[in-house]
Amino acid sequence: MDRVNRMVSDRPVVIFSKSSCILSYTIKSLFNDFGVNTTIYELDEMTKGRDIEQALSVHGRTAVPTVYIGGELVGGANEIMSLHLKRDLKPMLIRAGALWV
16 A cells, blocks of 8 residues: 555546546546646556555455545545536645646
């Protein structure tokens, strides 16, 4: 888990993804449409991707995408879309320094 913490600690938005996952694609597109510069880790394209995936499962995240905003685990596609629909995602991104108005 220390490795995951280091990967997300100094970046406003981090998405752990798999290149073939449609939900990951949707969430990456949403952040891209907002103009957010995200750090994306494609687990299926990384040599240590399986290890990182296991570390994420410690927090109960067994699927991708897994999204961190401001160094905090937010969740997956359901949580991100729910925040977006409630209009809570944009203010969260602003607080994290990932989005400027």
